[in-house]
Amino acid sequence: MTFLFCLFAALALIGGIGVVVCRNPVSAAFSMILSFLGLASLFIQLDAFLVGTLQVLVYAGAIMVLFLFIIMLLDVQEEEKRRFPLISFAGAGAVVTAFLVLVILVLNRGGTAGRSLPVVAPSESGQSDVHRIGELLFGTYWFPVQIVGVLLLAATVGVVVLSKKELK
Amino acid sequence: MDLTLNHFLFVSGALFAIGLAGVLVRRNLLVIFMCLELMLAAANLTLVAFSRFNLVDGQPAYDAHVLLFFIITVAAAEVAVGLAIIVALFRTKETTDVTKVNTMKY
Numbered sequence: 001m002t003f004l005f006c007l008f009a010a011l012a013l014i015g016g017i018g019v020v021v022c023r024n025p026v027s028a029a030f031s032m033i034l035s036f037l038g039l040a041s042l043f044i045q046l047d048a049f050l051v052g053t054l055q056v057l058v059y060a061g062a063i064m065v066l067f068l069f070i071i072m073l074l075d076v077q078e079e080e081k082r083r084f085p086l087i088s089f090a091g092a093g094a095v096v097t098a099f100l101v102l103v104i105l106v107l108n109r110g111g112t113a114g115r116s117l118p119v120v121a122p123s124e125s126g127q128s129d130v131h132r133i134g135e136l137l138f139g140t141y142w143f144p145v146q147i148v149g150v151l152l153l154a155a156t157v158g159v160v161v162l163s164k165k166e167l168k
Numbered sequence: 169m170d171l172t173l174n175h176f177l178f179v180s181g182a183l184f185a186i187g188l189a190g191v192l193v194r195r196n197l198l199v200i201f202m203c204l205e206l207m208l209a210a211a212n213l214t215l216v217a218f219s220r221f222n223l224v225d226g227q228p229a230y231d232a233h234v235l236l237f238f239i240i241t242v243a244a245a246e247v248a249v250g251l252a253i254i255v256a257l258f259r260t261k262e263t264t265d266v267t268k269v270n271t272m273k274y
Binding site: 001002005009012013017019020025028029035036039042046047050051054055058062063066067070071073074076088089091092093095096099100103104107116117118120129132133136137140141144148151152155156158159162163 | 181182183199201203216219220223234237256264
């Protein structure tokens with residue numbers, strides 16, 4: 001369990017570093033897919049099977065295909081080496097270090113964060129998590145589902161309008 | 169060594185920090201957008217970890233999974249609109265380098 005956690009966490013983090021380090025946008029996109037696959041594995045390790053599957057299908061599948069498509073459509077060139085990188089690199093390093101120190105400080109405060117993975121009780125009548133989430137989605141959360149449907153429609157129309165040659 | 173909530177929260181925090189570094193350091197608009205998605209996904213990991221470690225009646229809090237479902241949907245819509253804006257920007261400026269996009273309508 002711990003070994004698998006380390007493996008997938010390393011996959012997610014190395015993929016993330018690849019996105020930042022690769023100067024070729026296509027390599028960055030592929031590192032991103034690697035990172036999302038590691039993240040989906042972590043979700044599945046946390047017994048979130050539906051969410052892990054969605055992460056692979058929607059993020060690693062649909063969204064990254066969209067990114068690659070746009071990269072190739074725009075014929076994006078490799079980023080040339082920056083001549084005076086020091087200021088922005090130092091600034092980014094300072095912000096990231098401060099953030100990580102903050103995270104470690106918060107995590108070291110103890111509380112409930114240090115306890116190990118609790119055991120999930122077997123659900124009654126063997127319902128899967130898909131079943132439970134479906135019941136919640138179309139029961140308690142029926143209204144947000146409608147709103148999200150309208151949002152997707154609005155996004156589709158917005159993208160079509162934005163992609164027109166001349167905005168009028 | 170048992171897996172604790174700390175492990176997952178730390179991975180999530182580190183991934184968020186990597187995304188933040190990317191947004192600050194990179195100049196290609198598309199890559200900056202990818203790093204933004206990375207930060208969003210890292211925050212999702214925190215949500216799932218908390219839901220798994222705070223059991224309700226011996227089951228994970230499935231409301232978090234529903235919330236995640238919505239987040240992923242909204243992220244997909246956001247990526248579609250954002251990429252359309254980047255394409256529109258590329259049409260007028262012929263570049264995706266954020267340092268070269270320094271004038272408004274002229």
